[in-house]
Amino acid sequence: MAEEVKKRTTYRSRKELKPRLYIGDPMVAVFRTLVRTTINRPNTILYPWEKLIMPDCFRGRPGIRLEKCIECKKCVKICPNQCIQMVPIDHPTLGKVNRPQVYVARCMMCGYCAEVCPTNAMMVTPEFELAAYTRSDLMFDPFKLQYEHKPGYEVHSPMITPSELKAGKTESHDKGDMAIKDTVELDPKKCISCQRCAKTCPVGAITMADTGEVNPKTNKPVKRPVFDNNKCVSCEQCVEVCPKSCLSMKEAM
Amino acid sequence: MTEMWMNMGPQHPMTHGLWNLRVKVDGEKITEAQPVIGYLHRGWEKMVEARDFQQIIPMADRLCYGSSMTWSHLYCRTIEELMDVEVPERAQWIRVIVCEMQRIASHLMWLAAVGTDLGSYTIFLYCMRERELFLDQLMNLTGARMTYNYPRIGGVRNDLPENFERDTLRVLNLFEKRLKTEYEALCDKTVSYRMRMENTGYLSKADAMNLGVTGPNMRGSGVDFDIRRDDPYEKYDEVDFEVCVEQEGDSYARYRVRMREMQESCNIIRQAFKKMRPGPVRVKAPRNAPKKTAFAHVEDPRGEGLMYVVGDGTNQPYRLKVRSPIFVSVSAAPVMLIGEKVADVPAIMGSIDMCLGETDR
Ligand code: SF4
Ligand code: SF4
Ligand code: SF4
Secondary structure, eight states: HHHHHHHHHHOOOOOGGHHHHHHHHHHHHHHHHHHHHSSSOOSSOTTTTSSSOOOOOOOOOEEEOTTTTTOOOHHHHTTTTEEEEEEEETTTEEEEEEEEEEETTTTOOOOOOHHEEEEEEETEEEEEOOOOOOGGGGEEEHHBBBBOOTTTSOOOOOBOOOHHHTOOOOOOOTOOOOGOEEEEOOOTTTTOOOOHHHHHOOOOOOOEEEEEOOOTTTEEEEEEEEEEEEOOOOHHHHHHHHHTOOEEOOOOO | OEEEEEOSSSSSOOOSSSOEEEEEEEETTEEEEEEEOOOTOHHHHHHHHHHOGHHHHHHHTTTTTGGGHHHHHHHHHHHHHHHHHHOOHHHHHHHHHHHHHHHHHHHHHHOOOOOOOHHHHHHHHHHHHHHHHHHHHHHHHHOSSSSOOEEEEEEEOOOTTTHHHHHHHHHHHHHHHHIIIIIIIIIOOOHHHHHHHOOOOOOHHHHHHHHHTTTHHTTTTOOOOHHHHSOOOGHOOOHGOOOOSSSSSSSSHHHHHHHHHHHEEEEEHHHHHHHHOOOBBBBBBSSSOOSSHHHHHHHTEEEEEEEEEEESSSSSEEEEEOOEEEEEEEEOOOOOTTSSSGGGGHHHHHOOOOOOHHOOO
């Protein structure tokens, strides 16, 4: 083994090199570069005047399309640096709504907020020049965060479920596809028909349906939430708001 | 008084990052050396305990910006081991490709740093120029220049973009040509480079093994070991490559190992492009980890990176331990430095490729 390894080494002693080589060759290499960069373009660019061409998927600061956002707060939950907050705004067409505000000084440009956004309202923009004189300039409120959308700015991450992979399927699903979406499950025994989940759901995927039973104590009909899984965006807000913890997320696996 | 202690660092041109090397000198000769680290400690391991598994991936990138892809890859592999997730084949090939590109970029950054240590600004500029080609390719693929956030638990984020293969092969052709002509002329054939690298910083085979030095530093001392070959992960068992070993154990041998490794990485990338087939690139990973422990190790550009994770049934790790290669390699500094001259310290410490981000964590 050792012999074999020894044979493979490419170490050449300095004594084997002729003086011509170790003075001439480096100079030739450098001189060639000089000639090449004089004739052709140099490798550098004149930055403030010229700019690099960024690929479409470049992850700069996050941007938002306010009318697309559905207030699901998925971006708030995923952000590893906790730099997104929902703030109330007064929009000329949308009225009084909550929209995300990003503290870009803390943002690490991971692009997760755009990756999880179910409606592609949040996107990554190619903006990277974010210097500011004060820290408060870097607090991007929803209006400042707005950015014009172009195809290619949204982040896709096609996925397949493990069971499909085992079955030999090769078709990937984009986000929001029913095959990979987590759905909400109800434990009807614990439910007290408080309707808080239906009020919280940002997309109106929950309706309270009559079960036909009547509560013997209050003489009112018992209602249970029914989930429209096609509308649901798996934001887990209903799970969080439930006072009796009767909801849970069922993972599509 | 004939001997005195000297502090090199934490702010010194010799240190690549924030660390301190205390050397005891007798005239020009070093009689004792003590590396002091901890200036860059960010509490990474504690920080990740408060985040869920997906959120930690971009944090793993920040362990070392020189080779962020390998660290987030290692993290994802550890969690896949913990959750028993099977990665699709195409994703494994893509991971091989991006990790090898990252290895080349990291080695080039190392050579650039050594170039400045030796006072050769030309080497620095040439290496940075070539590194840019690889960074551009990775940027087209992942959308960021250094902290890629590209591997995911269960695969990678997106498939290769259009023309990625064509552009990468062009970059490889250009890079291989320059590796054989310009780099050889600038380093191997330059007398000042050879004089400062050869016969300095000797680390014997026994010392390298006993101190736990890994990666190119160990292979430069004649130890024939590479995790990619001896404990293959992803698709490394299906590619054909050579483990680069040099016998001399000096700074120049460590340099040779890295140069040959870059050439091997080019070969691996070419083979990977030939062997990969279309298919899915990511499987859905479960949210919660089972109550067990897992570890994974990969061949980082600097040595063996290892992560050990304890899952407690929630969606956050109970404990995550990182074993970083340079944390161990830097303890070999006294062995390499004693008996050398002060002027050789930058070349020797540069040749082990310091990276403090992953050392102090
Ligand atoms: S890019 Fe990442 S860090 Fe920045 S706001 Fe979005 S999720 Fe948070
Ligand atoms: S994830 Fe998208 S839709 Fe949901 S709150 Fe954030 S920006 Fe709005
Ligand atoms: S049903 Fe629950 S998880 Fe689905 S969108 Fe409504 S609140 Fe979110």
